Amino acid sequence: MAIKVYKRNNAGRRNMSVVKPEAVTDCAPEKSLLAPYKKRAGRSHGKISVRHQGGGHKRRFRVIDFRQNKFGISGTVKSIEKDPNRSALIALVAYADGEKRYILATQKMRAGQTVVSGEDAPIEDGNRLPLREIPVGTIICNIELKIGKGGQIVRSAGSQATLMALDGPMAQVKLASSEIRLVSKDCYATIGQVSNFEHSAVTIGKAGRARHMNKRPAVRGSAMNPVDHPHGGGEGRQPLGMHPKTPWGKPALGKKTRKKKNPTNKYIVRRRNKK
Secondary structure (H helix, E strand, C coil), X not given: CEEEEXXXXXXXXXXXXXXXXXXXXXXXXXXXXXXXXXXXXXXXXCEEEECCECCCCCCEEECECCCCCCECCCEEEEEEEECCCCCCEEEEEEECCCCEEEEECECCCCCCCEXXXXXXXXXXXXXXXXXXXXCCCCEEECEECCCCCCEEECCCCCCCEEEEEEECCEEEEECCCCCEEEEECCCEEEECCECCHHHHHCCCCCHHHHHHCCECCCCCHHXXXXXXXXXXXXXXXXXXXXXXXXXXXXXXXXXXXXXXXXXXXXXXXXXXXXX
């Protein structure tokens, strides 16, 4: 996988870059695993309901199998594909019983590789096992928080977690934020790091490319009028004069939103590091 930086032939190409994943297969997506994708941006009764989104290329939703609950049935990776709805790459897996499913691709996953889920699966990149069967210190991703619900955390491009310890009925998992969290040992996780780790290093380069990606301009509140934003108004450039707020007056930029009596607090062994 490499980042291609375009030549500075014009202002639009200057500093623009794209990721060229080596493992991506040149093929069309599996039609049986596509679904309509309804856009959630635009206006409602003449007013913008979702800011900073709109336009963009037409896309279709890929049905991803986060559970990977075909235990004991081996599958062959037919292709590695890009998904317009997420940052990570996805893999089309054809199982021995004839069924096809999309799963999250790991960094080392390649077409032709065999993957399997279950307690007896080998400790290899792309296989899925319960945490109690994974050696301590292993890099994992797509981790369940509730047994049988499917992976809920560590799913974005390049993300990974580390299995730190097995203690009684729970396992200690260290996330990328340095938070250590307790997860049931019966929850499943995938071996390896999520693919496309260079996704965050891409430079969009020009506004038109951002619009193609369904991103509309984000206007600063301090550049608006007081009627439109709490930060607006004043002669020339003025400081905010208040704690940062959203357009609707709610605290923003650093305000903690987690409830103090959140019932999941008991599962957090160590909080994440402060930025």
